[in-house]
Amino acid sequence: MQLALFLIFGVLAVLAGLNLLAQRHPINSALSLIVVMLSLAVLYWSLGAEFLAAAQVIVYSGAIMVLFLFVIMLLNAGEEVRSKGSKVASLIGFPGAAAIFCVLSFAFLSERDKLGMTTLGGDLTGATSNITEISHVLFTSLLLPFEVTSILILVAILGAVVLARKEL
Amino acid sequence: MVPIAYYLILAAILFSIGVAAFLIKRNVITIFMSIELMLNAVNLTFVAFAHMWHQVSGQIFVFFVMVVAAAEAAVGLAIIIALFRTRQTLSVDQINLLKD
Numbered sequence: 001m002q003l004a005l006f007l008i009f010g011v012l013a014v015l016a017g018l019n020l021l022a023q024r025h026p027i028n029s030a031l032s033l034i035v036v037m038l039s040l041a042v043l044y045w046s047l048g049a050e051f052l053a054a055a056q057v058i059v060y061s062g063a064i065m066v067l068f069l070f071v072i073m074l075l076n077a078g079e080e081v082r083s084k085g086s087k088v089a090s091l092i093g094f095p096g097a098a099a100i101f102c103v104l105s106f107a108f109l110s111e112r113d114k115l116g117m118t119t120l121g122g123d124l125t126g127a128t129s130n131i132t133e134i135s136h137v138l139f140t141s142l143l144l145p146f147e148v149t150s151i152l153i154l155v156a157i158l159g160a161v162v163l164a165r166k167e168l
Numbered sequence: 169m170v171p172i173a174y175y176l177i178l179a180a181i182l183f184s185i186g187v188a189a190f191l192i193k194r195n196v197i198t199i200f201m202s203i204e205l206m207l208n209a210v211n212l213t214f215v216a217f218a219h220m221w222h223q224v225s226g227q228i229f230v231f232f233v234m235v236v237a238a239a240e241a242a243v244g245l246a247i248i249i250a251l252f253r254t255r256q257t258l259s260v261d262q263i264n265l266l267k268d
Contacts, residue, residue, distance in 0.1 A: 010174075017182055030197075040208055044215050080198065119169065
């Protein structure tokens, strides 16, 4: 059951990622990125991270991607012009990306037995729910980093407002 | 029952697609989106390892990554808007003031 879920949404995520690569209009790329994020939310849920699955849908596909779509429509971005791109990127970049993928896959597959199997549903330490556990850690031992992120968000809002003003 | 390794390999595939898109794409917004794709791939490994070790620390790290990604998207898109105002283009081939 979980394998079917993984296969369906894993393949969907990879196909949508490739579609992001293949499409030339930014709107199409953004829509396929939303599909990637939604399938990743299902995979998070199957790994027992219900809170992150909800946050992925709300924050990533709900807020960030809508921001992207707004900017694409605001700037009236058309189809991108295909050009050669830089030589260094194609000479070092693609073999590098392929090498990263090969090394990672080799390492993961050779350590496959030690990494273990997943079990559907939350199997975290206690019998409590995932959200209870996360909020317990977040609001006790990690309270200071949590509050610092609110300052980070505030700075980001101010920076966005200043940068997007008419006269820079 | 799915091996954790499969989740990690899926994340590696998505990360490589993100790297390739970052190198191939010529539109600033699409390049920015491929960075988001790479962030998402890394988040998947965090969640998979959190599941493996039965701890929430990995999930909390993903939460912080999401916060930083939201801040980054807001500032980055504002920079892109400012860039478009001055250069009237989104193609990275024509944004080469520092290069010349």
